[in-house]
Amino acid sequence: MTLSVAAWNVNSIKARLPNVLDWLQAARPDVACLQEIKTVDEAFPLMELQDLGYNVKTVGQKSYNGVAILSRLPIDEVTLTALPGDESDDQARYIEAVISSGSGAVRVASIYLPNGNPAPGPKFDYKLAWMKRLHARAAELLALEEPVILAGDYNVIPRDADVHDPAAWEGDGLTRPESRDAFAAIKWLGYADAFEQVDGRSHQYTFWDYQAGAWNRNNGIRIDHLLVSPQAGDRLKSVGIDKDVRGREKASDHVPIVGVFDL
DNA sequence: ATGGTCGGTCCCCGA
Numbered sequence: 113m114t115l116s117v118a119a120w121n122v123n124s125i126k127a128r129l130p131n132v133l134d135w136l137q138a139a140r141p142d143v144a145c146l147q148e149i150k151t152v153d154e155a156f157p158l159m160e161l162q163d164l165g166y167n168v169k170t171v172g173q174k175s176y177n178g179v180a181i182l183s184r185l186p187i188d189e190v191t192l193t194a195l196p197g198d199e200s201d202d203q204a205r206y207i208e209a210v211i212s213s214g215s216g217a218v219r220v221a222s223i224y225l226p227n228g229n230p231a232p233g234p235k236f237d238y239k240l241a242w243m244k245r246l247h248a249r250a251a252e253l254l255a256l257e258e259p260v261i262l263a264g265d266y267n268v269i270p271r272d273a274d275v276h277d278p279a280a281w282e283g284d285g286l287t288r289p290e291s292r293d294a295f296a297a298i299k300w301l302g303y304a305d306a307f308e309q310v311d312g313r314s315h316q317y318t319f320w321d322y323q324a325g326a327w328n329r330n331n332g333i334r335i336d337h338l339l340v341s342p343q344a345g346d347r348l349k350s351v352g353i354d355k356d357v358r359g360r361e362k363a364s365d366h367v368p369i370v371g372v373f374d375l
Numbered sequence: 376a377t378g379g380t381c382g383g384t385c386c387c388c389g390a
Contacts (some may be wrong), residue, residue, distance in 0.1 A: 123390085124382055148390090150383065175383050227390060235389095265386085267390095322380035365381075366390080 113215030114349065115185075115375040116140075119263035119336050121147040121224070121366035125180075128364055129157055135357060136164050141370055142184050143211060145222030145263040149178035156180070159364070173204035179222040179264070186212045193220070197245035197280075205242070208249075213375045218344070219253060223264030226286030236285050239267070243294035250298050250339070259344035259375055264368065266337045270305065273314035274334035280347055286335060303342040304345040306338035306371045311351055319366045327358055338371045347374040 118141040122128040125146065129357045136144065144166070149156065153172040157303040159178060161168050166182040171193045181187065194201065204353045208221040226247070228239030246262075253260045270286045272278040279356025299305060308314070324334065357367040 127382060148382095176389070229390080322382095324379050326380095 113375070115218065115373045116141050116370055117143040117145070117220060117224070117261050117338065117373065118288070118368045118370040119145045119147070119265070119338060120368035121265040121336060121364060123148050123150070123262045123364040125149040125151055125157060126155075126210055127362065129160065131357070131360055131362060131364070134165065134315060135354070135368065136161075136166070136182075139354065139370065140185060141367065141368075143220055144182040144368075145220065146180040146182065147178075147222060147224040147265045149180050149214055150175060151178060166296060169207060169209055169363070171204045171207045177204045177224055179204060179207045179224050179284050181207055181209050183209075183211050183220050188212055188217065191251075194244045195242065197248060197301035198241070201242075212301060213240055213248065215375050219256070219260045219375055221262045221264070222290065223262055223266065225264065225266045228291065228314050231283070231285035231288055236288075239285060240294060243291070243298075245302070247294070247298050250303060251301050254302050254341055257343060259347065261344050261371065262339040264337070265335060267335055268337075269285055269335055270290060270308075270337075271297055274317070275342055276315065276317070276331045276333070281333070286333065287365055298339060302342060303339040304342075306340050306345070306348055306351045307334070307341075307353075307369065309345060309351075311346060317355075318369055322365055335371050336366055338369060340371070344373060344375070346373075347372060
């Protein structure tokens, strides 16, 4: 039995609802981790998504951020609605759940990692602190020896090969060595970047800015990632980036990335 | 081409 798991920063679920519904109906992912829903839980369009057969769990916030997990399979338990380690952090950027698949339980997190710009500065400090907390949680999850999929917008461009013009992004919070090192450190724990494991091609992007004709010029970056534990990585079959979604009317600036697992 | 575009709102901020 296969399990497909998607990550997609929708940049407002309300502005994107027709596109999101169309894509879910066409791609039919078993699990979809959404970021930047930009709404409180009460205003999330629950019915429309339930009508497509999805169970829905959200961690929302007014105006900014907000994450969701949609699943065609039962969501057994929401294990976390925030990253541990900072009680004062009230930004809605993390939700983690246990999902029942054909072969047992799979743990999935929907992650919206802070952008961190302008860097350096307090926002960049917050990004790095958040990444440390994610590192700690990722280590705890590895110890469970379960299939774990950490899916979302990491706001990190891992390699120069993941950006159209590395020079143009020099010094940006998405490419700074501190950001790349923190991302690599999570992988060093024992996670794999699903895209790099099965594909690894250069210049495959998940985000194109709205400005300056970035989409038409293919000036993109790869910042949406699926990090997978060994128990998930061993069963990873394919990864796809649904690039065409970016060319639609009223598109998000991000497109979905989908991993298919034998789970 | 040293700019530009979205989405959310307290009329500017975040990306």
